[in-house]
Amino acid sequence: MKRIIALVLSVMMVMSLAVGCAPKAVPSGDATTTPAPAAEETYTWRFAHEEIDGSVQDVYVKKFKEIIEQKSNGKVKIEVYPVGQIGDATQQCELLQNGGIEFGIVSPGNTGTIVPENQLFSLHFLFTDDMDKNAEIFKTSKALNEMLTAKYLEKDIKVLAYWTEGAMQWTTSKPANSPEKWKGLKMRTMPSPMIVAAYEAYGANPTPVPYMEVYSGLQLNMIEGQENPLFAIEEMKFCEVQKYLTLASSNLYVTTTAVNPKFFDSLSADMQKLILDTVEDLRDDSFAIQAELNGAALDKIKAAVDIPIVELTAEERAAFREESKKAYDRYAQMVGADGKKILDTLIEEVKAIESK
Secondary structure (H helix, E strand, O other): OHHHHHHHHHHHHHHOOOOOOOOOOOOOOOOOOOOOOOOOOOEEEEEEOOOOOOOHHHHHHHHHHHHHHHHOOOOEEEEEEOOOOOOOHHHHHHHHHHOOOOEEEEOHHHOOOOOHHHHHHHOOOOOOOOHHHHHHHHHHOHHHHHHHHHHHHOOOOEEEEEEEEEEOEEEEOOOOOOHHHHOOOEEEEOOOHHHHHHHHOOOOEEEEOOHHHHHHHHHOOOOOEEEEOHHHHHHOOHHHHOOEEEEOOOOEEEEEEEEOHHHHHHOOHHHHHHHHHHHHHHHHHHHHHHHHHHHHHHHHHHHHOOOOEEEOOHHHHHHHHHHHHHHHHHHHHHHHHHHHHHHHHHHHHHHHHHOO
16 A cells, blocks of 8 residues: 555656746847746645545535635636545545645544544544534534644644534444344444444444445445445445435534645745635535535435335434443543543533533
8 A cells, every 4th residue: 555655646746846837038139128927826736535526525625626716816726536536535645644635535434543533523422413513513622623633733634624524324234223233233334443443332243344345345245234424325325235224313424624734834824814714614515515415315315215214213312322332431442541531522512512
C-alpha cells in the first residue's frame, strides 16, 4: 500500500505545480515597449471524498466547489475526486496528510487507527434523535471543535467542520430487532476498532470489508449484514441482496471536512477566510442534503424492493441502548485518559442541549 500511496502522491504533486505563475514578458527590439501585465495568480485545489457520484459527500463537495469558485471570481478551481479515483478512503486520507491533496472528507470509520479518539462517533445512542439539536452540538461542542480537533491536528489533519450524513440503519439476512438475534451475525463494518467493538457488544461477529465490496459480500453470504444511512443503502442496492431493513437509527454517520494544515497555513488571510466562510455556509446545507437524500432513498427502496421494513419499538431501542454501554467501556480502554475526557465532555454537552 505504501508504494501505491507514494506513486499516487508523486503523480498528484506533478499535477499541483503552480498554475498561475505567468512568464515575464520579453521586450522586442523597441526598448520602450511596455511589458505585458502579469496574469492574475490562480489556484487549483483538489478535494477527495469517500463516496460515489450523487452521494451526500459528492453533493456537499460539489456545493463547496460552486461556492469557492463563485466567491473567488474564478481565481480558485476545485477538482473533485470521488472514492476510487485516487485510492480508497484510507489512501485518500494519507494523501491529505502528505499534502498530495488539499482537501478531503475524512470519516472516523476509516481513520480510527490514525486518530483513535475519533472512535467515539462509533458509539451507539451517543447523540440525540433531534437533528436540529445535533446541528447545534456539532457547531458549538468544545469536546469536538477544540479537544478532538487538536488530536486530528497532531496527525496533520485540520478539521474544518464535523457534520452528519444521517442516522445509521441496518440491512441483514435475518431479523435484527433485538440484541439476542445478533449472536454470531457476520456484520460488515468499516475498518474501525470501535465499530467492531460496538457490534461485539450485541454478540455479533463484525467483519471489516471495503465499501465497494459490500454488495458482492452480501450476495455471496460472506457477510450477513451492514450499516449505512438510507441514501447509501439505496444507491448501492444493498436491499437487493438482503432480507430485512431495520430502521434502527443506532448512531449518526459523522464525517469531517478537512484540509492539509501546512497548505492552509501557507495561504493568505483572505484565502483562509474564503475557505472558513464557505465551510460555515455549508453547515445548514449539510443537514438539508442528508435529510433530502435519505428521505427520498426510503421511498425508492419501498418502490424497488419487496423487503420487510422494521422500525424498532421504544422497548427494543432501550434494550440495544443498554447493551451498547459495554462498548463505552471499551472506548475508554482503547484511547486512554484524553479520549475518555473528550467523550465525557461530549456526553455532558449533549445532555445540556437535550434539556433545552
